[in-house]
Amino acid sequence: MKVAWAGSRHAVEVADRMACLVASDPVFRKDTRTMLSRKELFKDTLKKAAHAWKRTVELHLTEEEANLLRLYIDQPGYVDLHWVMFVPAIKGQGTEEQQKKWLTMAYKFQIIGTYAQTELGHGSNVQGLETTATFDPSTDEFIMHSPTLTSSKWWPGGLGKTSTHAVVYARLITEGKDYGIHGFIMQLRSLDDHSPLPGITIGDIGGKFGSGAYNSMDNGVMRLDHVRIPRDQMLMRLAQVTREGKYVHSDVPKQLLYGTMVYVRQTIVADASRALSRAVCIAVRYGAIRKQFGSKAGGPETQVLNYKTQQSRLFPFLASAYAFRFVGQWLKWLYTDVTQKLESKDFSTLPEAHACTAGLKSVTTSATADAIEECQKLCGGHGYLNSSGLPELFAVNLPACTYEGDNVVLLLQVARFLMKTVSQVASGKQPVGTTAYMGNIQHLMQCKSVVNTVEDWLNPAAIKEVFEARALRMAVNCAQNISKAPSQEEGFSELSPDLVEAAVAHVQLIIVTKFIEKLQEDILGHGVKEQLQKLCGIYALHLIHNERLGKLYAQVRPNAVALVDAFDYTDHYLGSALGRYDGDVYSALYKEAWKDPLNETVVPDGYQEHLRPLLKQQLKLSRL
Numbered sequence: 001m002k003v004a005w006a007g008s009r010h011a012v013e014v015a016d017r018m019a020c021l022v023a024s025d026p027v028f029r030k031d032t033r034t035m036l037s038r039k040e041l042f043k044d045t046l047k048k049a050a051h052a053w054k055r056t057v058e059l060h061l062t063e064e065e066a067n068l069l070r071l072y073i074d075q076p077g078y079v080d081l082h083w084v085m086f087v088p089a090i091k092g093q094g095t096e097e098q099q100k101k102w103l104t105m106a107y108k109f110q111i112i113g114t115y116a117q118t119e120l121g122h123g124s125n126v127q128g129l130e131t132t133a134t135f136d137p138s139t140d141e142f143i144m145h146s147p148t149l150t151s152s153k154w155w156p157g158g159l160g161k162t163s164t165h166a167v168v169y170a171r172l173i174t175e176g177k178d179y180g181i182h183g184f185i186m187q188l189r190s191l192d193d194h195s196p197l198p199g200i201t202i203g204d205i206g207g208k209f210g211s212g213a214y215n216s217m218d219n220g221v222m223r224l225d226h227v228r229i230p231r232d233q234m235l236m237r238l239a240q241v242t243r244e245g246k247y248v249h250s251d252v253p254k255q256l257l258y259g260t261m262v263y264v265r266q267t268i269v270a271d272a273s274r275a276l277s278r279a280v281c282i283a284v285r286y287g288a289i290r291k292q293f294g295s296k297a298g299g300p301e302t303q304v305l306n307y308k309t310q311q312s313r314l315f316p317f318l319a320s321a322y323a324f325r326f327v328g329q330w331l332k333w334l335y336t337d338v339t340q341k342l343e344s345k346d347f348s349t350l351p352e353a354h355a356c357t358a359g360l361k362s363v364t365t366s367a368t369a370d371a372i373e374e375c376q377k378l379c380g381g382h383g384y385l386n387s388s389g390l391p392e393l394f395a396v397n398l399p400a401c402t403y404e405g406d407n408v409v410l411l412l413q414v415a416r417f418l419m420k421t422v423s424q425v426a427s428g429k430q431p432v433g434t435t436a437y438m439g440n441i442q443h444l445m446q447c448k449s450v451v452n453t454v455e456d457w458l459n460p461a462a463i464k465e466v467f468e469a470r471a472l473r474m475a476v477n478c479a480q481n482i483s484k485a486p487s488q489e490e491g492f493s494e495l496s497p498d499l500v501e502a503a504v505a506h507v508q509l510i511i512v513t514k515f516i517e518k519l520q521e522d523i524l525g526h527g528v529k530e531q532l533q534k535l536c537g538i539y540a541l542h543l544i545h546n547e548r549l550g551k552l553y554a555q556v557r558p559n560a561v562a563l564v565d566a567f568d569y570t571d572h573y574l575g576s577a578l579g580r581y582d583g584d585v586y587s588a589l590y591k592e593a594w595k596d597p598l599n600e601t602v603v604p605d606g607y608q609e610h611l612r613p614l615l616k617q618q619l620k621l622s623r624l
């Protein structure tokens, strides 16, 4: 099962090696992280990042190994933005010459970069950004400027205190005309003493939700006051400004400007499955240790994992973790495929890639955030302690519902793609890829489900048909209602809640389909495929209705702990007293409690000033 989860034996081996490297290095300790002040936490993040880079160089780690090392360190920081957004933005939007210049420095960490798109006034509406980049032909420079308070860059990770450079998104103005949003490479801080360059006001935007968690990241604010940069720092793969100031657009779709977001959304699906699997691992292992109540006859107490209510709340998350993992592996393939096509100037699959990445990012991160919260409840009171690992896991993953595109905004993009496809089907065009099922419209609009029993839900063809019929009917229903509205725009707006539901149904179909396709592969190991079939059935059935699932849960229960062990997480990475591999939960919880700064003294600080006078006064009063 470990191989099925990781994707290959090689993947299991590299992941194990990197996880152990992190777990055995004292610099990467994180057990007291939630007790650090913001300043201490930030400094700790700088220390870990520098140490990780040192180890990467010393051990000559490959890119794959270095990425895993970063992942297992498990502390959001400026390096994430550098590798996941700054470098890909230059790769995707820079010319070969620009890539050679900037990536050479970025790969060696001679510069640290971030991705500065969002502003105080606009995040979702990228075309509404206000920062300007005005070309000055007299000096061959762009003047970068924040004309209003709301145009202040706001949120970019690493911007606050760390980044020396950024890809800044701004409205390009040349020859008096506004050509809309484009990317520019800007140096922000001196490479000598790290002070902001003239005209740049920069700082951190303040503390965020939860202790520890995303507070390790210096999300930043930046104002630009007529800062000049050379013309060749405009990312010029998609469009150029000539020496004379003439705007020239290449013959590529302008949406490629959004390419970095497509790339990152794809990686976020993999992050979501990982976060969900961590929460499930904690809740399942703890559920096998925790006992409450026994039989009336005085028998042994029951493991809480054996309660049917616990199983019906928890096992759909276990199934979802596997489902998201497999769809994430497929999405990575889709992204590679579309990138290769783009390189040979085939842009035909771009809209589908956008819809798939946006939709899957949205559905998997929302489900993951909800599930982590529920796992906390599934662990009872102990789940609420920081030492359970769950509060921090929740706080770190909650913003994934917002960053890289608000989940509702992204689902509306999927809905727009679906409405277009329905109208193409109506005019006789055969849809392809993930919307190919819509071509089977006659049958799917009328067919009746043959699913009656739990066993039917293990029949892939039956499952697929149910999900296809559901998704298609919801999409067609929306399209018909939109066509009755006074205008397409009004109809879309009025029906947006239904459109979001239709988009979710389509995305869930993709997830179910990719799970089924995974089951058709050669899967090694005795009983592995059978367990995955049951999980696929649970994932599908819990989305439709909750009846008849008990039988499947009973079949999964004997292997539940093994199914979470297959995630192959070290105790260090899991970071949970409740989810420990050895099950020694109570001693771990007890030990963790004593690490709290409040326990440094027996009598707390503040006793002399506040507690003692109060107690004394009350005592005096009672004696009067």
Ligand SMILES: CCCCCCCCCC/C=C\C/C=C/C(=O)SCCNC(=O)CCNC(=O)[C@H](O)C(C)(C)COP(=O)(O)OP(=O)(O)OC[C@H]1O[C@@H](n2cnc3c(N)ncnc32)[C@H](O)[C@@H]1OP(=O)(O)O
Pocket (backbone or CB within 6 Å): 067, 068, 070, 071, 080, 081, 084, 115, 117, 118, 123, 124, 125, 126, 127, 157, 255, 256, 258, 259, 261, 262, 264, 271, 350, 351, 354, 402, 403, 404, 405, 406, 409, 413, 416
């Ligand atoms: C290994 C270590 C692990 C570590 C893990 C680290 C994980 C790191 C994660 C980093 C964490 C946090 C960083 C966060 C960064 C950010 O948040 S960056 C900012 C992200 N911002 C957004 O996502 C904004 C969302 N808004 C948009 O994307 C667009 O503005 C929106 C799509 C909503 C609307 O676009 P418009 O251009 O205004 O308009 P529209 O008319 O709707 O679209 C026109 C047309 O273009 C198509 N389209 C839109 N987007 C794309 C795209 N990305 N690709 C392709 N096509 C796109 C759209 O469908 C329309 O097509 P049509 O044919 O005309 O219908």
Ligand SMILES: Cc1cc2nc3c(=O)[nH]c(=O)nc-3n(C[C@H](O)[C@H](O)[C@H](O)COP(=O)(O)OP(=O)(O)OC[C@H]3O[C@@H](n4cnc5c(N)ncnc54)[C@H](O)[C@@H]3O)c2cc1C
Pocket (backbone or CB within 6 Å): 081, 115, 116, 117, 118, 121, 122, 123, 124, 125, 154, 155, 156, 157, 214, 219, 399, 402, 403, 404, 405, 406, 407, 408, 409, 412
């Ligand atoms: C932790 C974190 C890290 C981030 N890192 C970065 C970064 O590194 N770089 C960067 O540039 N940005 C970053 N961001 C910003 C992030 O990308 C934006 O916050 C995100 O795109 C959402 O935009 P917004 O904040 O403007 O939300 P808004 O668009 O203001 O959303 C507010 C509400 O309005 C709704 N809404 C908005 N538009 C519509 C619509 N058309 N139809 C229906 N409902 C709508 C939304 O669903 C939401 O409920 C980060 C954000 C966070 C939280």
